[in-house]
Amino acid sequence: MDHANLVTRKRQAPTTLDLWDAFDDLRREFERTFGDLEFPSVSGLLDWPAGPDIDLVEGDDEILVLADLPGVRKGDLELSIQGNLLTIKGEKKREEPTQSHKVVRTETWVGSFSRTINLPDSVNPEKVEAELRDGVLRIRIAKREEAKRRAVQISVK
Amino acid sequence: METSITRSGNKMIVPPAQIREDESEVIAQLEMPGVTKEGLDIKIDGHTLTIDGKRSDDIPSGKYLIRERRHYDYHKAFTIDESIDREGVSADLTDGILTLRLKVKETAKPRKIPVK
Incomplete structure (x- = not known):
């Protein structure tokens, strides 16, 4: 077994600064945390057209x-x-x-x-x-x- | 309900941009729909690059059933450092997209040092 795989690596710092990516990460974090609670108003909150x-x-x-x-x-x-x-x-x-x-x-x-x-x-x-x-x-x-x-x-x- | 919209002199939109670079140039692309070459004013003053774009499309009068567009002129200012060659800036406006190419000064480019 490769021991290196046991260590969760930190995500590499993004090489580009993209504001929407940052928002997307935040939204995913929201969904991961509160997803089960089913806030009706949360979905689409940070979607952009x-x-x-x-x-x-x-x-x-x-x-x-x-x-x-x-x-x-x-x-x-x-x-x-x-x-x-x-x-x-x-x-x-x-x-x-x-x-x-x-x-x-x-x-x-x-x-x-x-x-x-x-x-x-x-x-x-x-x-x-x-x-x-x-x-x-x-x-x-x-x-x-x-x-x-x-x-x-x-x-x- | 008749609505007439006028382009007020003070309100401006900051046009959305994509900026990319490599060792020899910086390319900035700005979305400025409704602007023609004649309505565009690009200036470099010291460390500031300013872009002003006046929309030349007319604003129709009538009853607005949907109104989402923002009828304002564009303004954007970038700070540029010493590595940009002030003489080597080119601009192109196609389909409402302004492409600016800024050349990096020869002296500011990374240099390879040969090993003897």
Whole structure:
């Protein structure tokens, strides 16, 4: 028997300082300690969303969906619309550091994401335009004619 | 409920970054969606490298049904030491990601000493 194996070795100090890793360790510690107690509010406490931030804006004639997607290329993005459900799917990649590079600090996330949002019923899913520029996705969806807000002049007799 | 959002002059976001290095250079990548080349201002003053990015995408007006994005300009300052060559800094902005490459001075690189 190898005696060295009897000694629990300390985990090696991480060579990179990653705040989220530290949070993850803390969460695991929490779950290990309090896991059996089943705190309903504890799960997800330190989870962070791996997804883009979006805005959904209803204008007079169209619906705008805006998403901040820095580093996402057109080819890695997939948009679909079904009825009034819009799905934004994609993958955020990062140039992998070469062997000689040491990562000093990471505050950004990479990976695949998917987000489905409910559009107002007034949308016309046939008329959609999307543009990705400077890391911002802009989707314009027309409203149905009857849903457009228009001012009607009423003459008073 | 009509909401109009304006970009206030004072509020800033610190863009999330990834920094990596090797013996000859330091690479910093910052996420700054909505910023174009024209809205970017990078300066080195003494030991401070400052990056200012103005968002150029317009803020639509209308009724906000979901609002998660933060419509602020970006500001980040790094402290750099003497080992960084002030003349050897390059910047590239693609798809909302700013990549800064800072060269390490020749004199600051580790040197191998040959044994005779």
